[in-house]
Amino acid sequence: MIPIRLNWQLLTDGFEPVEFKNSNGSKVTIAEPGSARTDPILYEAIHLEDPVVLHFINCETDMEFIAFLARFGTLEETEISKSDEIEGDIEYTLGSFQKPRSSGYRRPAGIGSNSVPVILTVLRDRALSLKALINATRVARHIDAKTKVRDLNELMDSAEVIVHPCFVHSEGTMRFVLKADTLWDFMVMEVAAIYEAGAVATSCEHCRTIFLTGPLTGRRSHAKYCSDRCRVAAMRARNSAKEG
Ligand SMILES: [Zn+2]
Known part of the structure; x- marks a missing residue:
């Protein structure tokens, strides 16, 4: 397996759940960062002993997702907003692998910031999609290779995974790796590696x-x-x- 890498960042002061009220009265729970301070972190998958994606799909409660964000980072955006910075309503779509994924918030025109909130419902929706794929490894050996290839390529297409092939040097040696763009991309690559290895x-x-x-x-x-x-x-x- 070609190692998969990700240079990412963690929010130093973690997250807490905040209920955001839309103008129509509907409520959205977002994960609000404690501060904008970040710490760099490097992920590397060269085996499948403890993949990040398994931590993600094993989250069930809001607090477990909050703990995941604090420990592994957000799926997409590295700059995320606090509820008092959000203008307008929060809208999101579920059941889609397409971007944006850690949030479906549509920023009103004219607000130029890069920040998006992490909507816990959207995060759970992403986790359920990946969980279904990982659970499907239980029956994968009964599926013919042609069907498997088609399904996995559909996943890679709809997930719009971006990886960069490159060489890295560590401790005097060089290695060839695939650098993922985001934590989401990294986790989709882990799912692909799980299938490639034949893990169940x-x-x-x-x-x-x-x-x-x-x-x-x-x-x-x-x-x-x-x-x-x-x-x-x-x-x-x-x-x-x-x-x-
Ligand atoms: Zn156990």
């Missing part, structure tokens, strides 16, 4: 978290638990059930 999604028998098994994942293909912690917890639960 499964859910932990103890905590239901989705994790990967098989090639490049560091887990054997019949693993039942996402972690040693869950394996031990499940064993304890079985033992105490026996004793009780």
Whole structure:
């Protein structure tokens, strides 16, 4: 697998959920940054032991998505607005891979800033789309290669992934990598790499978290638990059930 890289940034002071009211009374929950301060971060996928996309699709609650944003960054824009900077209503579309993705906010004409809010509903919608693709690895081996290629190319087209091939040097050696443009692009590339490797999604028998098994994942293909912690917890639960 060709390594996938992303130079990205984290918002130093994290996010909190804020309810934004549109003029028609409808409410939109956005993730509001604590400040505009950022820290650089480098992501690299050379194996599939702990892909970022798995953290994303395992989010369920608003607070889990907020924690994801704080830990991994926003999907698209690096400059994001606070609710008191937003003028006009927030509009968004769901069920689309097309840009913009971390937000569907249409900025009123005349406001020149680059910033967009992160709308949690939109973030969840993106996560569900990727989750469906990752869950589909469970049946992938029953699908013929021609159909798989067509479906994956449709994904790559509609996701409008941008990567730049380039050489990087680290510790005296050189490597060829694909640099992703955004965290979204990076995660779509991870999904592609999951399919390329033939890894398969499964859910932990103890905590239901989705994790990967098989090639490049560091887990054997019949693993039942996402972690040693869950394996031990499940064993304890079985033992105490026996004793009780
Ligand atoms: Zn688990």
